[in-house]
Amino acid sequence: MTEADQALKARIRALAYEHGFALCHFTRPRIPAWHRAALQRWLAQGFHGTMHWMADSERLQRRIHPHALLPGVRTVISLAMRHHPPAYTLSEALHAKGRGVIAAYAQGDDYHEVMKKRLKALARALDALLGRHDQRVYVDTAPILEHALAERAGLGWQGKHSLTIQRDIGSWFLLGELFTTAELPVDRAASAHCGRCRACLDVCPTGAIVAPYVVDARRCIAYLTIEYKGMIPHALRPLIGRRVFGCDDCQHVCPWNRKVVPADEDLLGVRREHVLPDLAQLFLHDEEAFRARFRKSPVRRTGRAAMLRNVCIAMGNDGDPRWRTPLRKALDDPSALVRAHAFWALTRLGGETKMLRAAVAREQDPEARRDMLRTLQEQKETS
Numbered sequence: 001m002t003e004a005d006q007a008l009k010a011r012i013r014a015l016a017y018e019h020g021f022a023l024c025h026f027t028r029p030r031i032p033a034w035h036r037a038a039l040q041r042w043l044a045q046g047f048h049g050t051m052h053w054m055a056d057s058e059r060l061q062r063r064i065h066p067h068a069l070l071p072g073v074r075t076v077i078s079l080a081m082r083h084h085p086p087a088y089t090l091s092e093a094l095h096a097k098g099r100g101v102i103a104a105y106a107q108g109d110d111y112h113e114v115m116k117k118r119l120k121a122l123a124r125a126l127d128a129l130l131g132r133h134d135q136r137v138y139v140d141t142a143p144i145l146e147h148a149l150a151e152r153a154g155l156g157w158q159g160k161h162s163l164t165i166q167r168d169i170g171s172w173f174l175l176g177e178l179f180t181t182a183e184l185p186v187d188r189a190a191s192a193h194c195g196r197c198r199a200c201l202d203v204c205p206t207g208a209i210v211a212p213y214v215v216d217a218r219r220c221i222a223y224l225t226i227e228y229k230g231m232i233p234h235a236l237r238p239l240i241g242r243r244v245f246g247c248d249d250c251q252h253v254c255p256w257n258r259k260v261v262p263a264d265e266d267l268l269g270v271r272r273e274h275v276l277p278d279l280a281q282l283f284l285h286d287e288e289a290f291r292a293r294f295r296k297s298p299v300r301r302t303g304r305a306a307m308l309r310n311v312c313i314a315m316g317n318d319g320d321p322r323w324r325t326p327l328r329k330a331l332d333d334p335s336a337l338v339r340a341h342a343f344w345a346l347t348r349l350g351g352e353t354k355m356l357r358a359a360v361a362r363e364q365d366p367e368a369r370r371d372m373l374r375t376l377q378e379q380k381e382t383s
Contacts (some may be wrong), residue, residue, distance in 0.1 A: 035145060083104060087270075096242070
């Protein structure tokens with residue numbers, strides 16, 4: 001690489017830093033063959049769950065051929081924006097009675113909005129530096145194998161938990177991409193440094209990391225509490241604990257995160273009320289209150305019904321008898337999803353058999369009623 005190439009990349013990186021990005025690397029719009037094959041195997045095994053768009057043929061072609069996203073694209077700029085790691089240890093989170101757990105990245109503003117705004121500003125700065133080129137920016141909003149591109153660009157390697165890790169800042173960051181028709185000098189691909197470590201596989205509460213680099217979304221708490229909108233499998237409910245939106249366990253135990261110094265500024269702006277939030281406060285929301293509390297938060301994307309489903313599970317796992325009152329009220333919630341999971345949680349707290357059977361008798365939704373009957377059957381088998 002010439003000195004001129006190095007100088008150009010340094011100038012672009014300086015612009016990226018000015019716009020809030022911690023890492024900025026360059027690659028061509030190509031996905032390595034082994035990443036393409038791994039994606040195909042993952043889909044063939046059904047590990048994408050209900051995320052049917054992952055298997056859509058047109059979107060799949062775009063994932064494995066990223067040049068299709070922008071005609072004439074020459075360079076993909078892979079960028080990372082840091083967020084603060086949790087302000088508590090994994091042990092503290094697991095033992096925080098009466099408190100829910102929200103993933104660290106979701107404790108502040110919605111990263112989609114924050115990063116996209118900064119990516120667009122960076123794109124304008126590149127126009128000023130390089131002259132006008134066709135450009136597109138992406139933050140989890142297009143069929144992109146962002147971790148594969150980040151690895152190819154040298155930003156970091158894909159860890160065994162499937163997230164990207166970088167030597168100096170660990171994995172507490174989010175990825176974004178800037179596609180441009182400008183032909184920029186590229187970086188050398190990153191090498192992996194997980195070695196024989198399997199801490200993330202061993203700590204996963206539901207065993208979702210079924211093999212190094214392979215996550216079965218159908219068992220993943222992040223998927224179950226965010227993307228999935230249905231009845232959560234009974235066998236997994238106790239394993240979710242009090243996690244109400246996402247899961248950070250695999251990042252908590254990653255050795256590369258042990259000595260990471262938090263960024264001076266968290267551009268997502270952690271909100272105190274989202275750090276180990278009181279379960280009672282999360283449960284009091286109607287639709288309007290839910291939207292107000294989670295305004296500009298990624299939590300809003302999961303929707304009120306799915307969020308209250310998660311809170312019901314957390315209350316059942318928390319085991320505090322004081323949750324009986326809100327859970328009884330939830331048996332009359334407009335959402336069948338909430339009713340069924342409130343029912344399950346009440347059985348975890350014990351007693352109230354007559355009231356529970358009455359709830360089954362008046363339940364009109366077939367799926368919710370089946371779920372309630374299964375809950376009663378399981379309770380009978382374990383008693």
